[in-house]
Amino acid sequence: MAVRSDARVVVTGLGIAAPNGLGSAGYWDATRRGVHGIGRIARFDPASYPATLAGEIDGFAAEELLPGRLIPQTDRVTRLALVSTDWAFEDAGVRPEEFPEFDMGVVTASSSGGFEFGQGELQNLWSRGGAYVSAYQSFAWFYAVNSGQISIRNGMRGPSGVVVSDQAGGLDAVAQARRQIRKGTRLVVSGGMDASICPWGWVGLLASRRLSTSTDPARAYLPFDGAAHGHVPGEGGALLVLEDLDSARERGAPQVYGEIAGYGATFDPAPGTGREPGLRKAIEVALDDAGLAPGDIDVVFADGAAVPELDRVEAEAIGKVFGPRGVPVTVPKAMTGRLCSGAAALDLATACLAMRDGVIPPTPHVTPADTYDLDLVGARPRTAQVRAALVLARGYGGFNSAVVVRACDR
Amino acid sequence: MPGTAFTLEALKRILLEGAGASEDVDLDGDILDTDFEALGYESLALLETGGRIEREFGIALDDSALTVARTPRALIEVVNAHLSTTPAA
Numbered sequence: 001m002a003v004r005s006d007a008r009v010v011v012t013g014l015g016i017a018a019p020n021g022l023g024s025a026g027y028w029d030a031t032r033r034g035v036h037g038i039g040r041i042a043r044f045d046p047a048s049y050p051a052t053l054a055g056e057i058d059g060f061a062a063e064e065l066l067p068g069r070l071i072p073q074t075d076r077v078t079r080l081a082l083v084s085t086d087w088a089f090e091d092a093g094v095r096p097e098e099f100p101e102f103d104m105g106v107v108t109a110s111s112s113g114g115f116e117f118g119q120g121e122l123q124n125l126w127s128r129g130g131a132y133v134s135a136y137q138s139f140a141w142f143y144a145v146n147s148g149q150i151s152i153r154n155g156m157r158g159p160s161g162v163v164v165s166d167q168a169g170g171l172d173a174v175a176q177a178r179r180q181i182r183k184g185t186r187l188v189v190s191g192g193m194d195a196s197i198c199p200w201g202w203v204g205l206l207a208s209r210r211l212s213t214s215t216d217p218a219r220a221y222l223p224f225d226g227a228a229h230g231h232v233p234g235e236g237g238a239l240l241v242l243e244d245l246d247s248a249r250e251r252g253a254p255q256v257y258g259e260i261a262g263y264g265a266t267f268d269p270a271p272g273t274g275r276e277p278g279l280r281k282a283i284e285v286a287l288d289d290a291g292l293a294p295g296d297i298d299v300v301f302a303d304g305a306a307v308p309e310l311d312r313v314e315a316e317a318i319g320k321v322f323g324p325r326g327v328p329v330t331v332p333k334a335m336t337g338r339l340c341s342g343a344a345a346l347d348l349a350t351a352c353l354a355m356r357d358g359v360i361p362p363t364p365h366v367t368p369a370d371t372y373d374l375d376l377v378g379a380r381p382r383t384a385q386v387r388a389a390l391v392l393a394r395g396y397g398g399f400n401s402a403v404v405v406r407a408c409d410r
Numbered sequence: 411m412p413g414t415a416f417t418l419e420a421l422k423r424i425l426l427e428g429a430g431a432s433e434d435v436d437l438d439g440d441i442l443d444t445d446f447e448a449l450g451y452e453s454l455a456l457l458e459t460g461g462r463i464e465r466e467f468g469i470a471l472d473d474s475a476l477t478v479a480r481t482p483r484a485l486i487e488v489v490n491a492h493l494s495t496t497p498a499a
Contacts, residue, residue, distance in 0.1 A: 068430040069450055072458075131465045134428075135458035 009178040010408055011257040012248050013092025013241030014349045015084035017193065019055030019234045019336045023087055028353045032381045034364040036335035038217040038232050043197050051211040053220050054197050055234025055337030073136040074149065075114025077195035077235075081146035082153055084239040085189055089154070092241040093254045094187065096154040105158035105185045106150045107177040108239070109169025109192035109341035110143040112201060117141055119200035150189055150239075158185045163341075166395030167303065168265070170237065170344030171403045175263040177242045187243045191348070192341030195235035205233050208396055210307050218365045221338075223304030223331045224311050224376055226369040231306045234333075237342020238349040245408065257352035261388070262290025262404035278400045279303075280317035283390065286402035287321070292388060294322045297404070299360050299377075299384070301347040301391040304331035304338075314392070315372035328384065330377040332361040344393035348405060351389035355407050360384050416467060416489040418442065421482055424462045429455035442483040453477070463489055 014024045019037030021027030030037070037055045046052040062079040063071060070082070089096060096104060117134075118141035124132040139145050144162040151160050159180040163173045170192035177190035196204070205211060212230035214220035221232040248256060264285025266278030287294065300322070303314055318329060332350055333343055354360055360382040368376040388406040395401075422437050431437055432450030441449060446456055453476075460476045463469070469492040479485040 067433055069432050069455075070430070072428060072430045073454075131461060135454050135461060138454070 003183050005182055007182045008245040008408070009181045009242055009260045010245045010248055011240050011260065011352050011405070012243050012253040012255065013088040013090070013094065014257065014352060015086065015088030015091065015239040016346065016349055017057055017060065017080045017084050018236040018346060019057055022057065022060060024091065024349065024353065031332050031335060031350060031361045032359050034335065034362045034379060034381070036217065036364055037234070038220060038335070038337055040215070041197060044199055046202070049202060049206065050213050051206060052215060053212065053217055053232050055232060055236070055339070056197055057195070057236050070149070072134075073140055075117035075140050075145070077114055077193055078140070078145050078149050080195055080236065081108065081193040081239060082149055084193065084237070085150050085154065088189065088239045088241045094241060096156060099187060101155045101157040103158055103186040104154070104156035105177070105180050105188040106147045106156050106160040107163065107173045107180065107188055107190045108147045108150070109163045109165070109173040109345065110146060111164065111166050111169065111194050111340035112196040112204065113143045114141045114145055115196035115201035115204075116198040119198050122200070146193055156189065158188070159183070165399040165401075166340060166397065167338065167343050167393045168395035168399035168401040169341040170346070170348065171263070171391060171393050171401035172265060174240070174242065174260055174345070174348060174403060175265070178260050178263065181242060181244050186247045187241065189239055190242050191237060191239040191345035193237035193239065194340035194342045197233070197235050210305070212306070221306055221334055222366050223302065223306040223334060223363070224315065224368045224372055224374060225366045228306040228308055228311055232337040234337025234339045236336065236346065237339050238345040240345065240349060256408045258355050258405040259408045260403060261406040262286040262288070262292065263402070264289060265399070265401045268398035268400065277313045277317070278398070279314060279392065279394065280320050282400040282402040283317060283321050283392070286390065286404050290388070290404040290406060292404060292406070294326070297322070297327055297388050297390045298386045299351070299354065299389045300327050300329045301351055301389060302329050302331050303392045303394045304333060305394065310394070311372065315374055319373055324373040325375040327375065328360055328377050328382060329374045330360055331363045331366070334363050334366060344391055344401070347391045347393070348403060351391055351405050354389060355386045355405070358383060358385050360386065414493070416463070416486055416493060418482060418486060421486060424459055424466070425451065428458040428462050443481050445480050446482075467493060469493060
């Protein structure tokens with residue numbers, strides 16, 4: 001397939017694993033009703049840690065969903081990614097074995113790789129010696145492991161890779177997938193998945209000093225609220241099937257959720273320079289790339305850091321582009337916690353579902369501070385025609401990314 | 411466990427613990443002369459299996475042992491040859 005820099009890249013399949021729902025139907029049903037999945041950590045005893053709440057996925061039976069050969073060599077995050085990819089293919093009506101293997105690629109985002117697997121092997125190394133470390137540690141912990149295992153399981157040998165830029169990664173990966181499709185790859189599985197709710201992962205997350213130490217699941221993660229005091233981490237994310245629109249039409253894809261119409265990424269200036277943070281510019285670049293004006297955007301899925309200073313920066317960026325209360329803003333991740341690289345991929349999938357059903361999902365438990373001047377979609381979902389959505393994501397250390405997803409007439 | 415013999419049953423148990431089993435393969439069938447690759451075990455699975463045999467039976471296999479022994483029968487013979495020359499602990 002020839003290089004076409006203007007090729008339209010569309011989402012044709014969704015695979016979702018989230019703390020408030022496994023599979024896109026369950027997740028979307030919970031999300032539009034405002035059902036959250038945050039609670040006291042059950043996977044280990046969090047009593048000795050300052051933060052004790054997380055968004056954990058319940059009832060994921062990997063042994064029933066994956067081949068026995070894969071279980072000893074995979075971390076939980078990879079199992080979630082593999083199963084979500086299966087679901088995304090099923091949703092898209094794609095049987096990968098029917099595609100030439102070099103026509104399919106995998107580009108995922110990751111923030112931590114297989115942390116729980118790595119923790120177990122470090123414990124083996126430390127307490128029993130090197131002979132007790134699994135040979136599979138060689139890749140099971142690694143950032144690229146989800147891309148690699150998805151590629152192997154589905155026979156996808158086209159352009160592949162991994163993007164590591166914390167929350168922004170979920171969008172950066174999709175942008176890289178779009179580049180590869182425009183260079184001629186027919187189909188790319190993209191998105192992000194993270195799951196490091198284990199003591200080692202938890203200590204790493206705590207080091208950001210941005211975690212909420214609240215013990216009340218309904219009051220712990222309150223983006224844009226005057227009572228915002230950090231976030232709750234969660235596990236999960238989404239894998240999306242992305243295709244060239246013509247190719248999707250040609251094979252009779254059961255649905256086209258939307259087009260990845262615009263992308264912008266910036267990096268914040270060094271602290272102390274007094275220069276404006278990069279988020280506004282990322283939004284403007286994404287809108288420009290999509291050929292849309294701010295008035296064309298029907299909803300913004302905000303990053304929603306729930307750190308007062310970061311909330312202010314984001315509210316100002318949205319305000320400068322869209323005007324005061326100029327666009328509905330929602331943060332459905334208030335229901336799941338922040339999923340690291342999985343968060344923005346899940347927001348993108350959620351935006352697709354919002355466009356399909358004409359429903360903007362709610363931001364439960366949050367009363368936005370007046371100073372932000374945001375039209376925040378509150379505890380109730382909002383019925384609205386959604387033709388274009390803007391998804392924002394920021395990664396720890398200065399990453400800003402924005403994606404415009406637009407409805408696609410068939 | 412120096413001094414004991416390495417059996418097919420022990421190999422199957424170690425394979426399952428370390429690397430799992432392919433759904434297409436019946437490990438309880440006649441596998442003694444089937445290539446590990448045909449049983450669904452790639453080089454990393456054999457590396458893990460070799461490591462587990464070494465620490466359980468207190469022996470040190472040559473690096474090449476696992477690449478040369480391509481079937482369960484061959485691997486069992488290699489391990490038993492080591493066991494017979496390794497003094498009991």
